[in-house]
Amino acid sequence: MIEVRDIKKRYGFKSVLNGVSFTAAKGEITCLIGINGTGKTTILKSIMGLTPFRSGEVLIDGKHLDKHAYEKITYIPDTITMLPSMRIFEALDFMKDFYSCWNAERAEELLKFFKLQGSDRISHLSKGNTAKVNMLLGLALDVDYLLMDEPFSGIDIFSREQIADVFTSHLVENRGVIITTHELNEIEHLIDKAVLLDGGKVLKEFQTEDMREQEGKSVVDVMREVYNQ
């Protein structure tokens, strides 16, 4: 389980996180929801240790972040992290060199799943295909936790469907996934837990199926209630 406890973060004088707390369980898909600028990326980066935070703590399976944690957790940002001149297969080799938990077999499987060619140059890829390469690089690591930052943003509908299919397959089975988004359409019925953010705080945290069963509300219904106060 990933536990985020009361983290506070400022960029200069601008306060972005004012005490954010939530948990993301292994084997579940947790979705951080909030409009642009609410600090979703900042939270993911804080979990990964890519940005420092003023106070609070992050625990991954009960431990604070250390260098070994990177074999357990990976962050898939919304921009490509590889050199644009690289071909896809070169990016895969690069990952293999850096990570002992790189699963080359799964990488091959994902190439087919996403219908990508290893020989394609990253800079020549469409936005949708770049997003899929990014996703591939993260998913092919044998890590327990995957953090995905806006995986659907600006992506065409068919690529979105392909990416959404990842969540219903064995590719994320038994792993903990935290995904951020501000658009829920394709995935509302796929997420286990929703965390609604605003003003640097968690306004509401709930299990989606329980909300549907007990209150007959969709995630969007709850968002309307919570954000319109």
Place this chain on the structure above:
Amino acid sequence: MKIAFNKRDAVYVQVVHHFKQLIAKGELAPGQQIPSRRELASDLRINPNTAQRAYKEMEEEGLIYTESNQPSKVTQDKALIEGMRHGIILEAVQAFIGSMHEINVPLDECVQLVKTNYEAK
């Protein structure tokens, strides 16, 4: 298998309901093998946890059974199936009666309407 999900009812409940209909209609025969949880999640495009919950619910209700190391199968309990079929029919009938009450349609008119409009497929 394809289900059009609505976003306000629990997904697992919708899956269970769908299975009940298939079983009631006889499209899933008693003792017939059903897809694995993983296959179902993939086919229906749902979270595997949801598929798991649906199967658990169906096992608890006795709609399916799983022998060790075997794929799950539809129950062979004919009385249970008949009871479930009856439950679904009753639900639909009550929904219909509810709508008719809302527009204040008298019983005779309802029966007549059903008679003239009902066409067995």
